[in-house]
Amino acid sequence: xxxxxxxHLDAAGRPAxxxxxxxxxxxxxxxxxxxxxxxxxxxxxxxxxxMATAKGAVVDTxxxxxxxxxxxxxxxxxxxxxxxxxxCRIAGDWHDQHTLRIECTVRTTHRTGVEMEALTGATxxxxxxxxxxxxxxxxxxxxxxxxVGKRGGKRDVGEMG
Numbered sequence: 001x002x003x004x005x006x007x008h009l010d011a012a013g014r015p016a017x018x019x020x021x022x023x024x025x026x027x028x029x030x031x032x033x034x035x036x037x038x039x040x041x042x043x044x045x046x047x048x049x050x051m052a053t054a055k056g057a058v059v060d061t062x063x064x065x066x067x068x069x070x071x072x073x074x075x076x077x078x079x080x081x082x083x084x085x086x087x088c089r090i091a092g093d094w095h096d097q098h099t100l101r102i103e104c105t106v107r108t109t110h111r112t113g114v115e116m117e118a119l120t121g122a123t124x125x126x127x128x129x130x131x132x133x134x135x136x137x138x139x140x141x142x143x144x145x146x147x148v149g150k151r152g153g154k155r156d157v158g159e160m161g
Contacts, residue, residue, distance in 0.1 A: 017079045020111040028152035029107045031160060032118035034126040034145035036100040042136045043098035055132045059092040062102065062132070065072055066090040066125030070106055073120040080116050082109050088117075102126050103148070111151050119145060 008015040024033050038046065051058045074082040087107040095101035104121035106114040126142045133140055149158030 015079070017081070018112070020081065023111040025109055025111050026152050027107070027109050028150070029105065029160065030113060030115040030118040030150040031103060031105045031148040031158075032115070032122040032146065033101055033103045033148050034071070034119075034122040035095060035143060036102065036126050036129045037141040038098045038100070038133070039139050040098050040135050042133065045136060046133065047094075053064045053132050053135065055135075058132045059100075062092055062125040062128040065128040066102070066121040067102055069124035070104065070117045070121040070151045073117045076120065077116050081110075081111050081112050083112070083114060083117065085114075085117065089123065090121055092125065095134065100129060103131070106112055112151055114152050115147050118150075119147060 007018050046053075055061070057140055067090060069076075071085055073111045074080040085106060085108055087105070089105045090102065092100055092102045093097060102122050102125045104118045104125065106118045108114050108117075117156065123142075124143045126145070130140050130142055147158060149160040152158065
């Protein structure tokens with residue numbers, strides 16, 4: 001069978017976790033972001049309330065949820081390796097008048113990178129924002145979510161702060 005170039009397929013074309021045992025453990029870092037767009041009236045109300053709702057502090061709760069998700073990424077994404085997380089930082093701030101930008105930075109020293117952990121942390125944090133604000137409107141839009149950059153491993157990608 002012709003090799004597809006996809007790393008999560010074995011020689012027979014079946015799904016498989018990548019064997020990283022021959023790789024050297026190196027410092028790895030990834031940054032991902034996810035945006036949450038609110039209707040104008042909701043953004044105005046959230047700003048006025050200091051980003052709090054009846055459920056509590058929106059960004060603080062999202063940071064906790066995103067951090068928990070980073071640590072459990074391997075339980076959610078089938079072929080992700082369980083990784084020791086050396087560091088995780090999640091921040092949420094206004095990108096514009098009605099869009100919150102959530103950024104998740106994850107670090108490890110291991111044989112494989114933390115892109116999926118950073119993406120998972122950013123998106124779960126965004127989902128948490130939605131959950132905490134949905135009583136105000138169901139017209140909240142999540143996304144895009146994207147990898148901003150990564151360092152370590154075979155190649156560096158994107159921008160790192």
